[in-house]
Amino acid sequence: MSLHARIARLRIEGAEILHGIDLRLQPGAWTAIVGPNGAGKSSLLRVLAGLLKPEGEVQLQGRALGHWPAAERARELAWMGPQEPGADDLTAHDVVMLGRLPHRAWLAPPSPADHAAVEAAMQALQCWPWRHRRLASLSSGERQRVLLARVLAVQAAVTLLDEPLAHLDPPHQAEWQSGVRDLVAQGRTVVSVLHELNIALAADQLVVMDAGRIVSHAPPSAPESHEALMRVFGGRLELVPHGGRWVVVVR
Numbered sequence: 001m002s003l004h005a006r007i008a009r010l011r012i013e014g015a016e017i018l019h020g021i022d023l024r025l026q027p028g029a030w031t032a033i034v035g036p037n038g039a040g041k042s043s044l045l046r047v048l049a050g051l052l053k054p055e056g057e058v059q060l061q062g063r064a065l066g067h068w069p070a071a072e073r074a075r076e077l078a079w080m081g082p083q084e085p086g087a088d089d090l091t092a093h094d095v096v097m098l099g100r101l102p103h104r105a106w107l108a109p110p111s112p113a114d115h116a117a118v119e120a121a122m123q124a125l126q127c128w129p130w131r132h133r134r135l136a137s138l139s140s141g142e143r144q145r146v147l148l149a150r151v152l153a154v155q156a157a158v159t160l161l162d163e164p165l166a167h168l169d170p171p172h173q174a175e176w177q178s179g180v181r182d183l184v185a186q187g188r189t190v191v192s193v194l195h196e197l198n199i200a201l202a203a204d205q206l207v208v209m210d211a212g213r214i215v216s217h218a219p220p221s222a223p224e225s226h227e228a229l230m231r232v233f234g235g236r237l238e239l240v241p242h243g244g245r246w247v248v249v250v251r
């Protein structure tokens with residue numbers, strides 16, 4: 001499903017945060033958004049999710065976000081924010097089931113399909129064994145995996161993730177990456193804001209932001225992407241080939 005943002009500007013409390021953005025996301029692919037602190041990555045993701053209103057328009061499958069019926073849009077476009085407050089008293093299973101709300105009729109109990117989606121998402125994020133534990137009792141990384149399972153359970157065409165790897169240890173970061181690959185293989189579109197540049201370099205498309213603008217949008221292997229990374233991070237990076245791909249070394 002296509003997602004296209006044309007943003008003349010985004011203002012928050014009088015400050016202009018984003019300027020002159022025209023972003024057409026590749027459907028059925030994984031796009032990583034990177035850039036220095038304060039570049040506007042989270043703001044852009046929130047605009048894509050319809051949570052912030054810019055001067056401009058975001059179109060999902062050719063239709064402005066505001067013209068989508070809310071439930072239908074919530075089934076097609078899922079969003080997970082950074083450090084989302086979870087409902088601490090709910091069990092992990094109940095939290096993931098919240099991801100199925102857009103699929104359920106008002107006050108209807110979960111269907112077999114809802115239960116299956118929740119179990120599949122929790123198995124994929126390796127949090128099924130502690131499905132009966134309360135969110136408050138989990139470690140930061142375990143909690144993050146539950147919140148990721150919740151967004152996965154939506155089974156949306158487009159999934160937007162803001163810093164999904166926060167608190168995840170390297171093996172779970174690698175698991176997350178292969179989970180994204182599975183989603184993309186099913187034709188889903190994934191967009192993630194990442195600070196982990198070496199994982200971002202494994203995406204299909206890399207969007208580099210700086211000072212409220214997109215300065216590059218290209219495959220991670222493209223010279224344009226490398227030049228942009230070097231520029232926005234102040235030349236503190238070195239990109240080196242390793243095992244058939246590029247990795248970042250911080251100097």
Ligand SMILES: Nc1ncnc2c1ncn2[C@@H]1O[C@H](COP(=O)(O)OP(=O)(O)OP(=O)(O)O)[C@@H](O)[C@H]1O
Nearest residue numbers: 012013015017035036037038039040041042043044
């Ligand atoms: N409510 C607000 N009021 C004023 N300025 C804001 C507000 N929200 C964000 N900003 C500013 O907008 C700019 C972009 O913020 P944003 O969170 O989108 O950046 P980011 O690239 O995600 O940063 P980080 O990597 O630090 O998470 C920052 O300078 C931030 O201070």
